[in-house]
Amino acid sequence: MTHERDATRAWVLHPEMKSDQHRRPAHFALDEAVALAAALPEIDVVGSEIVRLPKAHAGYLFGKGKIAELKDRMKAAEVDLVLVDGTVTPVQQRNLEKEWGVKLLDRTGLILEIFSDRARTREGVLQVEMAALSYQRTRLVRAWTHLERQRGGLGFVGGPGETQIEADRRAIDEQLVRLRRQLDKVVKTRELHRAARAKVPFPVVALVGYTNAGKSTLFNRLTGADVMVKDMLFATLDPTMRRVDLPHGGPEVILSDTVGFISDLPTELVASFRATLEEVLGADLICHVRDISHPETEGQARNVNDILTSLGVKSTTPMIEVWNKIDLLPEEQRTAIAQRAERETQVFAISAISGEGIPALMDEVTRLLESETHISEIVLPFAEGRKRAWLFDQDVVEAETQTEDGFALTLNWTARQEKRFREM
Structure with a gap:
């Protein structure tokens, strides 16, 4: 069990952009962001606040004065991790980490960490790994050495050295191809189970x-x-x-x-x-x-x-x-x-x-x-043996005769069964 002193001390920030016409009420958005952080057992949220911005600053997201003000508060609270409830570009992440001397996760990174912590089935684990790699691929920017340190969790928030970018991108693409193949196998098994249930x-x-x-x-x-x-x-x-x-x-x-x-x-x-x-x-x-x-x-x-x-x-x-x-x-x-x-x-x-x-x-x-049943007359081509077998498995066939065109069937079925049949 994680002791309080071993927990990662986190500060949650919700940037409220005046330019965002469709923004949610900021206090609700902040509450949800704090709840997201609390979903990870190793995180201890020690502070949270709304940061109102006229617009996002390209290199740092926040203005210089706000960055300095936040730095003082975080230092006093001994913060290890900043969670920004929104999108943070790789450059903004790198610059803010350097300014504050802490790790930083944006909303996508935090949700991926939660999903990584929750996934139990083979399919779930594969999907999280693929999502994390896709996200990591977007974080491959020209980075400085302060990002070379090891990271916890899925490890997708670190940055490589400049000469490594292309090699890392290739490695990620190859790994994505491998994971996709594995996931395809899992999905095929799932489809077989679904087909079995359809019978x-x-x-x-x-x-x-x-x-x-x-x-x-x-x-x-x-x-x-x-x-x-x-x-x-x-x-x-x-x-x-x-x-x-x-x-x-x-x-x-x-x-x-x-x-x-x-x-x-x-x-x-x-x-x-x-x-x-x-x-x-x-x-x-x-x-x-x-x-x-x-x-x-x-x-x-x-x-x-x-x-x-x-x-x-x-x-x-x-x-x-x-x-x-x-x-x-x-x-x-x-x-x-x-x-x-x-x-x-x-x-x-x-x-x-x-x-x-x-x-x-x-x-x-x-x-x-429990829809009421209704009678339908259909002609099924001889090549549609799978569909014919499904109809018999469903016990909806009232009568059947063979014609030149195929099987002439009289069916007594529900609207749900007909819908399934038409989608096969």
């Missing part, structure tokens, strides 16, 4: 949401699983799946708990974790879990929807909004939220902790997944 008539329900919205708590309540639940950002990284029996004799479903989303998710991670989030792409139903008690719940919901769109989630996939953590609201606000949820379509106010509202949510999940 079993179990719908997939994916839990998505902003990080720390309570997805894993809800997952544990519904499945009896023991997924790590902590009041911290990115407590869940690798996807977890379990079978669940729906109430009132409803179908069995596969419930999938996914990595939490976050605003300004580094582009390296959006690309690298696409495979992890493939379960969401193939889901029959998406449950968007929101922390309704959070002051920024609307902004968080917009971030989640933007990421789902960027991942390619189809607008035709049914989605339920789950307004979680109503137990944290004052009674009057709680009543108002519950009444508002009742007026909205596909919205349910719940507490994953107490279980309040969950029976109504699960009834709706059952209703959406």
Whole structure:
């Protein structure tokens, strides 16, 4: 266990640019940055502040007076690490480290460190390594010798000597190729598992949401699983799946708990974790879990929807909004939220902790997944043997005759099964 004196003493800075039209309220952004830092057990946040800037200074991010002022405060607090909640260029990082005599991580670097600490599965580890290398490649700049020292964590924030840049870039590219090959093998195995599941008539329900919205708590309540639940950002990284029996004799479903989303998710991670989030792409139903008690719940919901769109989630996939953590609201606000949820379509106010509202949510999940069956007549070419086998595995074939063009099939199936078949 890490002793307090062994912890890395960190100072969190949130630069607020006046020029940024779409900026979030600075105090919320700073709170989230501090929570991100707290997600790493070896970090002890000893100070945090908002730094208001008319514009970013090209070489140093902050102005000279502010740099000197911060240096004095950090020296007094014996700070080892500065975390900047935003993008810091390699040149700015190098100059600020030199001025302050500390290590520095920007938002992307910090999130990568957290993901490195959390990854457990082979796939998760490979994806973090690839994201870290992609990030490291962008940090290869003409650096001075003060950056030659060893770094902890993933080691992607150090800088090489000038003559080493091209060699290091080549080495990173070669390593990325090797990792991509390994990841391709893992993804193929995953695809085989998905194909095997497709033969079993179990719908997939994916839990998505902003990080720390309570997805894993809800997952544990519904499945009896023991997924790590902590009041911290990115407590869940690798996807977890379990079978669940729906109430009132409803179908069995596969419930999938996914990595939490976050605003300004580094582009390296959006690309690298696409495979992890493939379960969401193939889901029959998406449950968007929101922390309704959070002051920024609307902004968080917009971030989640933007990421789902960027991942390619189809607008035709049914989605339920789950307004979680109503137990944290004052009674009057709680009543108002519950009444508002009742007026909205596909919205349910719940507490994953107490279980309040969950029976109504699960009834709706059952209703959406237990579509009425309908009859279809199709002709399947002889070459489509795999699709024909799938239809028989699903037990939807009422009658079959052979024609010159292929198999003429009469099918009695649900809209969900037809959708899956058409996408095969």
